[in-house]
Amino acid sequence: MPGASVARDRVSRETPRVAIEMREVAGGYGGTDVVSGVTLGIPAGEFAGLVGPSGAGKTSILKAMLGELPQVAGRVTVGGEAVVPGRPPAGVGYVPQVETVDWSFPVTVEDVVMMGRVRRMGLLPWPGREDRRVVGETLERLGLGALRRRHIRELSGGQQQRVFLARALIGEPRILILDEPTASVDVKTRDDILHLLADLHRQGVTIVMTTHELNAVAAHLPWVACINGGVVAQGAPLQVFTSAILSRTFGAEMRVVRDPETGGLLIAETGRHGPFADPRAHHAHLHEEGIPHVHAGAPAREPSLTSVAD
Ligand SMILES: Nc1ncnc2c1ncn2[C@@H]1O[C@H](COP(=O)(O)OP(=O)(O)OP(=O)(O)O)[C@@H](O)[C@H]1O
Numbered sequence: 619m620p621g622a623s624v625a626r627d628r629v630s631r632e633t634p635r636v637a638i639e640m641r642e643v644a645g646g647y648g649g650t651d652v653v654s655g656v657t658l659g660i661p662a663g664e665f666a667g668l669v670g671p672s673g674a675g676k677t678s679i680l681k682a683m684l685g686e687l688p689q690v691a692g693r694v695t696v697g698g699e700a701v702v703p704g705r706p707p708a709g710v711g712y713v714p715q716v717e718t719v720d721w722s723f724p725v726t727v728e729d730v731v732m733m734g735r736v737r738r739m740g741l742l743p744w745p746g747r748e749d750r751r752v753v754g755e756t757l758e759r760l761g762l763g764a765l766r767r768r769h770i771r772e773l774s775g776g777q778q779q780r781v782f783l784a785r786a787l788i789g790e791p792r793i794l795i796l797d798e799p800t801a802s803v804d805v806k807t808r809d810d811i812l813h814l815l816a817d818l819h820r821q822g823v824t825i826v827m828t829t830h831e832l833n834a835v836a837a838h839l840p841w842v843a844c845i846n847g848g849v850v851a852q853g854a855p856l857q858v859f860t861s862a863i864l865s866r867t868f869g870a871e872m873r874v875v876r877d878p879e880t881g882g883l884l885i886a887e888t889g890r891h892g893p894f895a896d897p898r899a900h901h902a903h904l905h906e907e908g909i910p911h912v913h914a915g916a917p918a919r920e921p922s923l924t925s926v927a928d
């Protein structure tokens with residue numbers, strides 16, 4: 619994989635400081651490894667994206683960085699310090715994947731965000747006026763001011779995601795680890811979150827995030843890694859996002875087109891091997907599954923149904 623090795627060399631030779639390093643890491647749950655041979659070096663001050671199919675091990679890799687993966691072998695360092703299982707590394711903010719959070723305990727938006735401030739609260743175990751001011755300011759910044767007294771369960775997925783972001787920001791992290799921060803948010807909120815992260819990146823915060831959005835998010839990041847049970851490739855998107863590497867990562871045919879005017883990347887799933895690659899096979903599938911559809915040339919009996927060409 620020439621692109622991958624070029625990218626890896628670039629990282630190791632030109633980067634003086636590494637914010638997060640994983641060397642030959644294997645890990646997982648209940649005696650089974652879900653990732654292995656993970657060697658990653660995320661430069662300090664980088665804005666890094668991890669991409670890969672569902673179940674590829676992206677969240678598990680983030681958990682290894684946070685000391686939260688139940689079983690880990692190999693070496694993980696964050697900010698130059700070895701990560702100890704069960705102890706979150708200092709100076710790191712974490713925004714978890716919303717679907718993985720258990721909301722059974724009763725807490726308000728303000729409570730959740732205040733949790734991010736605990737380390738800074740001083741001797742008293744309850745928040746003071748300054749803590750409340752900072753929390754209020756951060757909630758406003760993320761458009762959550764009006765929701766501060768709401769129970770966290772009463773929020774939409776995108777709003778919950780922003781509450782977690784607020785909780786992470788309040789601790790003023792040097793490294794911010796986010797698990798799909800733009801999943802389940804609308805386009806405007808996604809752009810707001812990305813602008814906020816870009817601002818933090820400009821201020822020197824190292825950012826690592828997972829995303830499923832290859833075109834809208836990952837292709838614009840300066841550094842990406844393709845994950846599938848291990849690291850398929852890492853480095854600049856122009857080197858890493860090739861048809862070969864992406865197809866290998868996602869186990870599906872992907873094509874990369876370069877916009878001749880902007881130089882930007884456009885990643886297309888060609889679906890050549892998918893179940894609907896052949897329109898006739900697709901049509902047969904609709905019949906087999908009893909899915910209503912309209913035959914081309916025939917009068918549409920159900921105008922609300924999607925038209926499918928024969
Ligand atoms: N708590 C757990 N116990 C057992 N297995 C788990 C646990 N969490 C994840 N796994 C398994 O580990 C593998 C990797 O999961 P992981 O959550 O890291 O994937 P992912 O790349 O983040 O996927 P997604 O894009 O869907 O979030 C999957 O096969 C998953 O079923």
Ligand SMILES: [Mg+2]
Pocket residue numbers: 676677678715797
């Ligand atoms: Mg995940």
